[in-house]
Amino acid sequence: xxxxxxxxxxxxxxxxxxxxxxxxxxxxxxxxxxxxxxxxxxxxxxxxxxxxxxxxxxxxxxxxxxxxxxxxxxxxxxxxxxxxxxxxxxxxxxxxxxxxxxxxxxxxxxxxxxxxxxxxxxxxxxxxxxxxxxxxxxxxxxxxxxxxxxxxxxxxxxxxx
Amino acid sequence: xxxxxxxxxxxxxxxxxxxxxxxxxxxxxxxxxxxxxxxxxxxxxxxxxxxxxxxxxxxxxxxxxxxxxxxxxxxxxxxxxxxxxxxxxxxxxxxxxxxxxxxxxxxxxxxxxxxxxxxxxxxxxxxxxxxxxxxxxxxxxxxxxxxxxxxxxxxxxxxxxxxxxxxxxxxxxxxxxxxxxxxxxxxxxxxxxxxxxxxxxxxxxxxxxxxxxxxxxxxxxxxxxxxxxxxxxxxxxxxxxxxxxxxxxxxxxxxxxxxxxxxxxxxxxxxxxxxxxxxxxxxxxxxxxxxxxxxxxxxxxxxxxxxxxxxxxxxxxxxxxxxxxxxxxxxxxxxxxxxxxxxxxxxxxxxxxxxxxxxxxxxxxxxxxxxxxxxxxxxxxxxxxxxxxxxxxxxxxxxxxxxxxxxxxxxxxxxxxxxxxxxxxxxxxxxxxxxxxxxxxxxxxxxxxxxxxxxxxxxxxxxxxxxxxxxxxxxxxxxxxxxxxxxxxxxxxxxxxxxxxxxxxxxxxxxxxxxxx
Numbered sequence: 264x265x266x267x268x269x270x271x272x273x274x275x276x277x278x279x280x281x282x283x284x285x286x287x288x289x290x291x292x293x294x295x296x297x298x299x300x301x302x303x304x305x306x307x308x309x310x311x312x313x314x315x316x317x318x319x320x321x322x323x324x325x326x327x328x329x330x331x332x333x334x335x336x337x338x339x340x341x342x343x344x345x346x347x348x349x350x351x352x353x354x355x356x357x358x359x360x361x362x363x364x365x366x367x368x369x370x371x372x373x374x375x376x377x378x379x380x381x382x383x384x385x386x387x388x389x390x391x392x393x394x395x396x397x398x399x400x401x402x403x404x405x406x407x408x409x410x411x412x413x414x415x416x417x418x419x420x421x422x423x424x
Numbered sequence: 425x426x427x428x429x430x431x432x433x434x435x436x437x438x439x440x441x442x443x444x445x446x447x448x449x450x451x452x453x454x455x456x457x458x459x460x461x462x463x464x465x466x467x468x469x470x471x472x473x474x475x476x477x478x479x480x481x482x483x484x485x486x487x488x489x490x491x492x493x494x495x496x497x498x499x500x501x502x503x504x505x506x507x508x509x510x511x512x513x514x515x516x517x518x519x520x521x522x523x524x525x526x527x528x529x530x531x532x533x534x535x536x537x538x539x540x541x542x543x544x545x546x547x548x549x550x551x552x553x554x555x556x557x558x559x560x561x562x563x564x565x566x567x568x569x570x571x572x573x574x575x576x577x578x579x580x581x582x583x584x585x586x587x588x589x590x591x592x593x594x595x596x597x598x599x600x601x602x603x604x605x606x607x608x609x610x611x612x613x614x615x616x617x618x619x620x621x622x623x624x625x626x627x628x629x630x631x632x633x634x635x636x637x638x639x640x641x642x643x644x645x646x647x648x649x650x651x652x653x654x655x656x657x658x659x660x661x662x663x664x665x666x667x668x669x670x671x672x673x674x675x676x677x678x679x680x681x682x683x684x685x686x687x688x689x690x691x692x693x694x695x696x697x698x699x700x701x702x703x704x705x706x707x708x709x710x711x712x713x714x715x716x717x718x719x720x721x722x723x724x725x726x727x728x729x730x731x732x733x734x735x736x737x738x739x740x741x742x743x744x745x746x747x748x749x750x751x752x753x754x755x756x757x758x759x760x761x762x763x764x765x766x767x768x769x770x771x772x773x774x775x776x777x778x779x780x781x782x783x784x785x786x787x788x789x790x791x792x793x794x795x796x797x798x799x800x801x802x803x804x805x806x807x808x809x810x811x812x813x814x815x816x817x818x819x820x821x822x823x824x825x826x827x828x829x830x831x832x833x834x835x836x837x838x839x840x841x842x843x844x845x846x847x848x849x850x851x852x853x854x855x856x857x858x859x860x861x862x863x864x865x866x867x868x869x870x871x872x873x874x875x876x877x878x879x880x881x882x883x884x885x886x887x888x889x890x891x892x893x894x895x896x897x898x899x900x901x902x903x904x905x906x907x908x909x910x911x912x913x914x915x916x917x918x919x920x921x922x923x924x925x926x927x928x929x930x931x932x933x934x935x936x937x938x939x940x941x
Contacts, residue, residue, distance in 0.1 A: 386608055393767065
């Protein structure tokens, strides 16, 4: 047994127990876990199942159905690139290629230095200011290759500071 | 007396640097000892001018934009606090042609003030609809909505009043009102603008729905891609409850209505109402069979009103001014207004609320000012990723639900994604299939497998392999998906593909074979 397993279990329990009587609690529990830990560890599945009187298969099914939930720890920052049509009309396809090339990773992967996890997203609701990306909880509009490089450089600088 | 300066807190304005602009204005005012009151308002929806700063003057609100931090010192020099002239001057906000020509009923309050300020909301006619509703009988409230002619603004255009009436007449100890705020269509942001810029309108609309059908609990199912809207809605619900607009004595009527916002988790399919209900219940977002209709067996098996954000946000004005007032706008069976969203490759992108009946030509050129790149506009995808690509020859068809469905297109949620002449329509058709494959819930075979096969067939066409035969195969596959899918995802994903094939055949056949030769 890994030394931190007990601590992780405690942390997950503390997050899900207050939501036990919430109607339809599975998604709120998974959000609480991911918001706090950055991802949904496998250990969360049996704990949620037990708390909500569901089977592990049911909870596993929910975790894997939704694109938002991550099953592995992400990098320090998550950068999402919008792949949808409005962004395509303003060069999102080129932006995607540029991002993958400069970060040296594909979607759902993390840069070698652990700084950035790259994700695809299908619309950020910023379609009049395309192409759009999301950096953690902030949306950035009209992102071309050079603006993208600026944003990434700022993130890396923050890490060094 | 302090001068009020407005800098939007809308996501799109923030995405263009509004936070830094606001900070720069505050710092410069402090440095100069100018007495200002900085208000973070919603966006007026003129996104090419964001961050758009407004100043309250005796002559009215004066606008400047787009204002970057570097422009701030010169704005102060130019006396912008008194409405002084500057290179970024836009004049009186209300007189900006883009805004002045609109017919804002649903989006009337966005941008007027701090979205969370209850006084501002009340000062601009807020809660009037709810006050009227609690004084009426349930059936009369539903009747007013029916008479307004309001149809579901999420895209399906089902008459809202009929839906409400079904829930009203279905007995049940517990009923629900659910707001579909899973605005997943590319090219749409009107839900987001309302939730961020005027959240009490949604609170009021949902409360009226609750009062009308006898539901005591409401849920807003919000997509996780909208973090700002989430924060705003949670705070709006808290304040509205504290002020007695929600809770156990709604507007002093003795009626109960509670409201909660729930986050989705990045699944496009959860914008489909039955899949959304599954998700709210804590399950995979798998589409349900209908019947039973959600109005009869909805959330947790109980009678449920489920409406889109814009539908619910149109209800307060209908109850405040009467169904007849709303019904007077529009054409044919498309009554009222729709907040259209001009997006993609467009010079003046933004929110344009107009009565039904105007044309794409008007929107694209009178409002939009043509493409952002300055190249000719070749195609507009109307109604999201499941909507058709409309060619220039159809730009003069009036925006009316029936007129659009006659040409196998749909208005949907009112999103218009503009493409210039560099677009490759075969790539767009491929993307429609790819998107459907990524987002299919997997319940029906035509959608689950058809979309993957469709992507593969499009790849062959793009590579110039056996093009004619593969186009025939593609059409046959589209026919299967159209007729054999349970919901709109599989059932409508063929529309962008077929419209691209029908209106832009030159991107599929000749060019491909030439490339392969």
